[in-house]
Amino acid sequence: MDASRSDVLVLGGGVIGLACALYLLKAGVSVRLLEQGTPGSGSSHGNCGTITPSHAAPLAMPGMISVAMRSMLRADAPLYLNPRVDLDRARWMLGFARRCNWRDFHHAAAARSAILQRSRRLMGSLIEQEGLHCEFVERGELYVYRTRKLLHADERHHAAVLDKLGVEVRRLHGDQIAGMEPALKPGIVGGLYHPDDAQLRPDRYVAELARRVRELGGVIESGARIDQFGTQEGRISHVRTTRGVFYGDRVIMALGAWSPLMGRELGLRLPMQPGKGYSLTYSRPARVPRHALVLREAAVCVTTWGSGFRLGSTMEFSGYDEGLNQIRLNALRRAAAESLHEPVGPDLQEEWWGWRPMSMDEIPIIGPSTRWSNLSLATAHGMLGISMSAATGELVAAQLTGATHEIDPMPYAPARFGL
Template identity: 40%
Template structure:
């Protein structure tokens, strides 16, 4: 008789865990406090980006963070408040803003990114996922020649240490790759291996495939606590009653720290709030997804729409949507694109990214409950890392040799 597993969290990471566990023969139930795929997995920019090897904690980031406190309209915003968890996180983050720690984190980030890209290619083909998958790369575009040149050492680092080199375009050569850009820009760096998809369609399609294979999904089913027996979890109390299983996966994203007391370990995740605007494709629509590093705005052209996304707010679990932050998305794209937006805006969205101070996720058994695995803390790369994470979780619970070295993702590092 097959074993049962309960996945707590129905975002892209939880869904991927459900997929690989189901493939491994587990009877899978997924619960979510809201709707399946309704959090940060729904309206992000959809990048599957092996180019994003480096963590947020990098040399110079402390100065940038301090400068943002003095800027009213900075894409990075920290709401300072008497919150010990936030201050502890900020201190640990600041201590890692050096090249040694940056490279150490990057060496843990890259395997998840590379493996997930390969797994996505396989999943989209074999499962026939309807998610508008495209392999068009990712283009970093600059207004300032000085900023363009300043990225060159980073490109060399990525090429030399991680075999991830970009192609440089200078001046109006960017128009050869992307005619939707305005003339007169300084140039850009193009990562050809990156891909993108429409995340809301991925979540719908993946859920349909999983339900057809016997996976059960329960929405509006909040976690309340574990029932314990001999150092293991035997069941969970939820808004819909008690649910028992042989094993459990915590894939609750930015909400995971609220379960620390239940897990018996410290999960130092801070919610990093981001925004996006989804609209119809402009008449002059880009072909290639882009990031404008000077304004920190990302642009994704889908087959059926168009999305602007950005911002990083450390403001706790603040559910407000500030019009000024949304305007930054428009203003951040306007200097670069001939037609930066279209009307009407179909969806205005915010979500919380699960940010760890070292940029690495947690993929590990909990110390208090041997049959509970945490799969959380993927920072801004949950979509990009989800398939590899799901496969690792299935291997950990199946007591198989993991296909990647899981040492960087141990919960004990905190």
């Protein structure tokens, strides 16, 4: 047998590629995963690790474009649009702007909620059955507010949307928040508690997924940067990399923010942009939050694990700009200092940035390509790759093996963009 051939080639070793590989292996399919770096070294590594059915609502809604335009004047804004000229980003922004209406908002929320809720139902059993040691805790997530204006706005939109989607959200007063979270400073006027949310340590989760993929017989080729696709009669015949040439009967593109760049090599124009996020990881302070928190005015997430403490979030649209932006990192520190008695831990362990794969309609792109007969896509999960990973892996494996779908695949189909 040709050692370079597998039933399926998975392109990308982030959380989505690893989840697809794991579910395919469990279905009896041979898998080889090609990763240009090491598994989980991209945006899977440094995010806040929350698993959030609560994040069904997309960013695109009436009024969001004016917020984005104003953010060009503030480099520390939670949503920042770099003012430089970028034609690809401009096209993406126009498509995003067209979706800033209530009809598209509710369509995206329903599609995101379906895969988020399915993934949340799968995560606990997946982690337990596969023995994934990743500090998984089912404790919910708490949005906290220091201004009534934003609290009331989120009650009208965020909470009301979750009510309609069947996702539990509890409205809390400031004194209730103080009792739940003594790590918070006074001045919290209220909160929204999402009891079905959970958390884990994302770098450990992806490392454990990679371990199980190998244990089940999957092959992971690290340092395999894709150089060229071979095509023949509407199929991808092989993938040439820095580690050699590999063959698969089926190919899954799970390249995250790199998907549009690689897609061009196949004549695919994926409507995606990298949304840059940042995080700071510390050793644990003495006084830590009991729940994952979102400090809403600053849109900063706070996650505590037994092994550490992380501040993260922010969304920066600056194309494929690399490197840390200390203005953005300082905004995380400042937000934590405004709300937490101990905003940082004794030791700073990591300053991190990563590109989130943001689709124009904020719905992931999952399913068979209409252009290439043996290509499937599993990308564009935005800020929700961890949260959507299990359901994405399950859906892709079901589509490739002919098993029953647990969720309707149509909202995620690449065909909606002619892909």
